[in-house]
Amino acid sequence: MNSDRAAWECAHEPTAASEATAPCCVRCPLSSLQRGACARVVSLAGAPRLRRRLMALGIRPSAELAVLGRAPNRGPLELRAGTVHLMLREHEARDVLVELADAEGRYALPTL
Numbered sequence: 009m010n011s012d013r014a015a016w017e018c019a020h021e022p023t024a025a026s027e028a029t030a031p032c033c034v035r036c037p038l039s040s041l042q043r044g045a046c047a048r049v050v051s052l053a054g055a056p057r058l059r060r061r062l063m064a065l066g067i068r069p070s071a072e073l074a075v076l077g078r079a080p081n082r083g084p085l086e087l088r089a090g091t092v093h094l095m096l097r098e099h100e101a102r103d104v105l106v107e108l109a110d111a112e113g114r115y116a117l118p119t120l
Contacts, residue, residue, distance in 0.1 A: 036106065037103075037106070038101040038106050039085070039101035041106070046074050046108075048073070049069050049072075050105045051105045052104055065089065071090065073106065075087060076088055076093070084096060
């Protein structure tokens with residue numbers, strides 16, 4: 009496992025109640041979000057080619073994303089980044105660290 013990605017993993021196990029409402033962490037990989045979740049990109053990991061592709065699609069630090077849908081069996085995620093709608097493979101979404109918005113749409117940390 010990538011050492012950068014290991015730091016993103018949740019430090020505790022989610023409960024059944026928290027799993028039904030939201031992921032168990034404030035910062036987590038994009039791949040862990042469920043349909044309807046909104047988040048802000050914190051950082052990108054992975055190969056330089058993948059990072060360039062994601063940034064060209066509008067997935068860059070401080071960009072706000074919405075998960076519109078998920079394919080079954082760990083398939084691609086349907087996302088909205090600004091005005092762009094795109095599909096992102098699950099293994100690519102693991103390289104995007106996001107910060108979840110609270111119920112009012114605010115984030116824990118200010119934008120850089």
